[in-house]
Amino acid sequence: MIALRCQRLTESAHFQRLAIAVIVFAGLLAGLETNAAVVREAGPFLLWLDRGVLAFFILELALRFVAHGRRPWRFFQDGWNVFDFVIVLLCLLPASGPFAAVLRLARVLRLLRLVSAVPKLQLLTGALLKSLGAMGYVGILLALVAYIYGVIGVHLFGAHDARHFGSLGAALLTLFQVITLDNWSDILAGVRDHASVAALLYFVSFILLGTMIMLNLFIGIIMNSMSAMHAEMEESERARHLRETGEPTVIDELHRLERQIESLHEQTALILRRARSEGNSARDMHTRKLVESP
Numbered sequence: 001m002i003a004l005r006c007q008r009l010t011e012s013a014h015f016q017r018l019a020i021a022v023i024v025f026a027g028l029l030a031g032l033e034t035n036a037a038v039v040r041e042a043g044p045f046l047l048w049l050d051r052g053v054l055a056f057f058i059l060e061l062a063l064r065f066v067a068h069g070r071r072p073w074r075f076f077q078d079g080w081n082v083f084d085f086v087i088v089l090l091c092l093l094p095a096s097g098p099f100a101a102v103l104r105l106a107r108v109l110r111l112l113r114l115v116s117a118v119p120k121l122q123l124l125t126g127a128l129l130k131s132l133g134a135m136g137y138v139g140i141l142l143a144l145v146a147y148i149y150g151v152i153g154v155h156l157f158g159a160h161d162a163r164h165f166g167s168l169g170a171a172l173l174t175l176f177q178v179i180t181l182d183n184w185s186d187i188l189a190g191v192r193d194h195a196s197v198a199a200l201l202y203f204v205s206f207i208l209l210g211t212m213i214m215l216n217l218f219i220g221i222i223m224n225s226m227s228a229m230h231a232e233m234e235e236s237e238r239a240r241h242l243r244e245t246g247e248p249t250v251i252d253e254l255h256r257l258e259r260q261i262e263s264l265h266e267q268t269a270l271i272l273r274r275a276r277s278e279g280n281s282a283r284d285m286h287t288r289k290l291v292e293s294p
Contacts, residue, residue, distance in 0.1 A: 003069030010063050019060055020117050026053045027111035050107070057088045057110070080116035087113060123229055131225035138217050142210060146175050149206050156198055157191040164190065178203065179210040 090106035115121045150171040157165040164174040178184040
């Protein structure tokens with residue numbers, strides 16, 4: 001009974017809005033503490049406010065922990081719960097001694113709890129995390145292209161523009177600047193006097209490969225990950241609803257009806273094929289009888 005009440009309280013819209021407001025307020029407090037004048041004038045008051053925010057976070061975690069009832073270990077099966085737990089645990093470290101820097105860092109990191117409090121931010125963060133693997137391969141391909149262009153750039157323009165292409169390291173740094181489209185035209189103008197056609201082909205092709213194609217690959221990977229993450233969140237929500245209420249959601253009912261309609265279409269098509277086959281057989285038999293009759 002207590003677990004159900006805690007669950008309803010923590011999942012209510014008003015409580016979630018309150019949690020988001022407290023998280024934003026905690027971020028504002030962290031910003032105010034960077035002002036030495038404000039700390040001198042209102043240091044004790046800010047300290048009490050910070051303790052109030054920390055008390056709310058502890059109470060919120062306790063309610064979410066109790067909401068799991070007789071299966072409290074499920075609280076730690078959710079990565080966002082573990083993240084919130086670690087942030088609050090860091091905030092409980094002593095404010096003096098070797099933990100002072102960690103405590104200041106934890107106060108700033110409390111603002112990251114907005115990610116776990118807002119579902120849309122969870123979707124974006126989860127999509128980015130899911131896309132890291134595929135983005136790594138795109139990054140390797142981009143590094144390979146940059147290395148090849150860096151070597152070519154040293155051979156083509158190293159003798160004329162030692163600042164940008166005098167060495168492989170300088171060439172790679174220049175290509176990184178070019179791929180961000182930061183004053184790449186000025187770099188092109190510096191080497192174009194010595195090799196106009198080669199410089200034009202070099203820079204235009206690298207921008208097309210590095211900026212246009214690779215950037216679209218990154219965007220495509222993130223969009224695919226967002227679609228997959230959205231489907232996972234919907235499936236998790238349906239499973240939670242079914243586990244708590246024992247009744248399927250409206251989406252589940254729609255999926256079930258769609259499967260039934262598809263099954264009816266398949267059965268109808270099968271019956272029509274059988275009817276045509278039997279009709280053709282009957283016509284053939286009738287024609288044969290007419291032919292054989294005197």
